[in-house]
Amino acid sequence: MVNSLSNIRRNFTVSVESIGAQGDGVANGPEGRFYIPFGAPGDQLSITPGKRRGDGREAAISTVIATSPDRIIPACRHFETCGGCTLQHVAAARIAAEKKAMLIRSLARRGLNDIPVAETVTVAPETRRRVRFAAHNGQAPAFGFRRRNSRFVMDLTECPVTRPSILAFAPALRALIANLPALGVSAEISVTDSESGLDVLMAPSKQSEPSFAEREALADFATRYDLARLSWDDGHGPEPIAARREVTMQFGAATIALPPGAFLQPTAEGEAAIAGLVVSAIDDAARSRADLFSGCGALSFPLLAGGTVHAFEGDSGMVDAARRAIYPTAGRTVTADVRDLARDPLTATELNRFDAVVFDPPRAGAAPQTRELADSTVPTIVAVSCNPATLSRDLRILVDGGYRIESATPIDQFAWSPHIEVVVVLRRSFNRT
Ligand SMILES: C[S@@+](CC[C@H](N)C(=O)[O-])C[C@H]1O[C@@H](n2cnc3c(N)ncnc32)[C@H](O)[C@@H]1O
Known part of the structure; x- marks a missing residue:
């Protein structure tokens, strides 16, 4: 067992099965679970166990016994020294498959099984803006x-x-x-x-x-x-x-003047993929839309093409930016309010006036807001998240409240890192009594 390894210095031979949430290769064996930096799924390795981590142990590669067919030459000379990338040694198709698998595992930890998870949408390198x-x-x-x-x-x-x-x-x-x-x-x-x-x-x-x-x-x-x-x-x-x-940035048909330090999706391509999925999940019958944790309106303005949009965001500078947007259609704009959605979430009663609600919280997720959404009668909810763990927790609340997950799409806009963006579409299937 892993616990008995504490004073043992001997090496083990393992096969790397997957990539963990921190981007390390993960191997499971009779000796326990190992998290192996720069291990590629499919590698057979001799490893030296190190300190404990979570449900296993870190381990360093001492020898590569057999190289994974998915192992490639890293794109950058700084790889392994730089703190930015963890996955440059793994082929793009394998990273896409592993990121999808990471999302499925995260959902399963909250009992969310058999969710239709789409293939990962991959954003090319050299795009971080x-x-x-x-x-x-x-x-x-x-x-x-x-x-x-x-x-x-x-x-x-x-x-x-x-x-x-x-x-x-x-x-x-x-x-x-x-x-x-x-x-x-x-x-x-x-x-x-x-x-x-x-x-x-x-x-x-x-x-x-x-x-x-x-x-x-x-x-x-x-x-x-x-x-x-x-x-x-x-x-x-x-x-x-x-x-x-x-x-300036273009969000949908609107031009926004960003305040210094304002949130911006890391890539234009990732933002377009998120906005495309959000917009296509909400049909034209859903005229009244809310965008929660709206930033400067990267999702609010694309949603405006099909209805009215009310945005809620905690940062007043970003709300002002959305309010000052230049939008070509006379008389139509996003209405926006400053609101702390962790301390003062929209109540179920407030939410019920919307036909569709999008929420895109920071990494900590949106538990208080999600509890109100679970009590609401909003027909369509779209969750956007950069943290599968808090996303899965929040989805569990929504599913327990009567929502059905229609689709979940991982978007890899964080090239060669273990991070993933996810867009999840939910429809109300029954009202909680
Ligand atoms: C991941 S960003 C999403 C922004 C926007 N949807 C976009 O794609 O550009 C999360 C946003 O939530 C806002 N935020 C963080 N904590 C908040 C809170 N407690 N209440 C309201 N907004 C909050 C941040 O300022 C940030 O703009």
């Missing part, structure tokens, strides 16, 4: 991503996940931040490739404002690289230092 770089400005400066299992920063020379437009800009940022003492020793710099140009947000790890000379240097930099905007956030909220033009 928002990237958070890490910078270390002390001795041995580095600019890139955090190393695997470490807070140290790895100097980046390539990244096949990111849009080339962001990657091409990285050397300029690296040179700039070396002369920005206000950033401190450690900082994070987010770059969003918007439809009106790059939007940069700098966040020092300590509260620190740029000096007058630094502000001038930042404004010059924004002009030289034709940035749409450059902002600074030392914990008091983002302050635009150079706002050269609105940072």
